Amino acid sequence: MRKLALLFLVVFTVFACIQSEDKGESTDKDGKTTKTKKRSVALPDASGEPGEIVIIVNKKKYDGPLGDALKEVFLENVPGLTRSEPLFTVRVIEPFEFNRIFKIARNIVYVSSFEGNAAADKWLQGIYSEESRQRIMNNPDSFMQTSGDQYAEGQNILQLYGKDDATLIKNLKENASLIQNYFNMAERKRLAETIRMSSASRAILNKVNNKLDINIKIPAGYELAMLEDDFMWVRFLPAVGANKNLIVYEKEYESQDEFTPENIIKLRNEVGQKYVYGDPENPESYMVTETKYMKPITRTIDFNGHYTVEMKGAWKTNNLSVGGTFVSYTFVDEETNKLYYVEGFVIHPNEDHRELIREMESLITTFKAS
Structure with missing residues (x-):
């Protein structure tokens, strides 16, 4: 039976x-x-x-x-x-x-x-x-x-x-x-x-949320590299493989001119020089945008109802010690009048970056202003 x-x-x-x-x-x-x-x-x-x-x-x-x-x-x-x-x-x-x-x-x-x-x-x-x-x-x-x-x-x-x-x-x-x-x-x-958060990455997000009043998925294995009143940097540093980084910068929105490619690159370079070091032991080493041999590519998209400029291109340190690829979204939150610059950049010399950048794009799209 x-x-x-x-x-x-x-x-x-x-x-x-x-x-x-x-x-x-x-x-x-x-x-x-x-x-x-x-x-x-x-x-x-x-x-x-x-x-x-x-x-x-x-x-x-x-x-x-x-x-x-x-x-x-x-x-x-x-x-x-x-x-x-x-x-x-x-x-x-x-x-x-x-x-x-x-x-x-x-x-x-x-x-x-x-x-x-x-x-x-x-x-x-x-x-x-x-x-x-x-x-x-x-x-x-x-x-x-x-x-x-x-x-x-x-x-x-x-x-x-x-x-x-x-x-x-x-x-x-x-x-x-x-x-x-x-x-x-x-x-x-x-x-x-497939993005999974751990208790450690959730703790990092809580710190970020309290400081910047934003939400973004931070995968397990990422560490907090820097957190300021207007800036966040988390990164994944494996012993072997690709170095993955996610940064968020916010400022008061001033004008539509901030969306031109030239001004986005200018903003990116200012943020890079101020916050993103290439070598922790060398304060003179910082990230800049490659524009001489390869100009960044931009396009306009709709991101969560916001007019957004997506930019993809190459970056390097000013002393040429390291470089890689980045993808960024620049947009304004109309309720708070804040301009957000959200970027994922990777370091993986002599290897393909296509899927890494797609992964960074997926992370960026989880961003929400609280």
């Missing part, structure tokens, strides 16, 4: 898992979305390295104009890094290579054009129902659909499609940033979910 009850419980649990649903969205170039649903079962965790994307496509097309358009989207260099690195690490496979290892990848892209009769084309076209095919044929502005957890938990799926190669290429070129942002946000979200 107990065995029968146990069997019933297992069957009920599996049935409940099978009934779970997940929503996806299709997006056209005007930003209009159409929600879709798919069923999921109990799934393994998604695997793969941060920033890695598996692209399923007809490889002959990948070697042609369609592939060139895909490379412009996924292999564009990350702006502001000290060395050339692509936005993502791409693995290109054909449908017959799509085995159980690739199926649990963290990021998957299906590239389907309804032009082509090769086996790979037919397989990719077969993903879509007849109704979806007609919609694609009749609406050239519809080119992408997103969903999640198709084969694994924490998985992001993107379907790119077009009635023919030319239409798909056109949409890829016109909407590159939209596609890039989908995976950038997915990777940031994953990183944010």
Whole structure:
């Protein structure tokens, strides 16, 4: 009887898992979305390295104009890094290579054009129902659909499609940033979910909050390097590996001119010279922004409803003893009339910085003025 009850419980649990649903969205170039649903079962965790994307496509097309358009989207260099690195690490496979290892990848892209009769084309076209095919044929502005957890938990799926190669290429070129942002946000979200605070880092945050009246996630392992009435610096200094740093500076907001790239660099250099030492034993060593050989890259974004200037670039010490990459947000809290400069910078000589900077971005986005 107990065995029968146990069997019933297992069957009920599996049935409940099978009934779970997940929503996806299709997006056209005007930003209009159409929600879709798919069923999921109990799934393994998604695997793969941060920033890695598996692209399923007809490889002959990948070697042609369609592939060139895909490379412009996924292999564009990350702006502001000290060395050339692509936005993502791409693995290109054909449908017959799509085995159980690739199926649990963290990021998957299906590239389907309804032009082509090769086996790979037919397989990719077969993903879509007849109704979806007609919609694609009749609406050239519809080119992408997103969903999640198709084969694994924490998985992001993107379907790119077009009635023919030319239409798909056109949409890829016109909407590159939209596609890039989908995976950038997915990777940031994953990183944010892995940030864990310890009792020690919470104690540091309490000190920071009492001094500056701000909140920001401080991961376990970070230490407090400096805390002043207008400045915070926490850092992670492992015996081996990347040195990670997070700084916050606040001041009274004066004018819109403070948002120009030149003035943000000026502010950054002033803060660096005053607070961020390159060598604790050498007070004449401090951080400056590299502008001679590599100018910082800026763009405007919306951060928690605030007009914000994001800046990425290289930094060094004035005596050239060390250097690295940084990313910063500059914005104003209208309620307090305070300008905030929040930055993450890293030291990891001769190594890639892409994922480190993405990690710093995730930390910065946890910032809130109390």
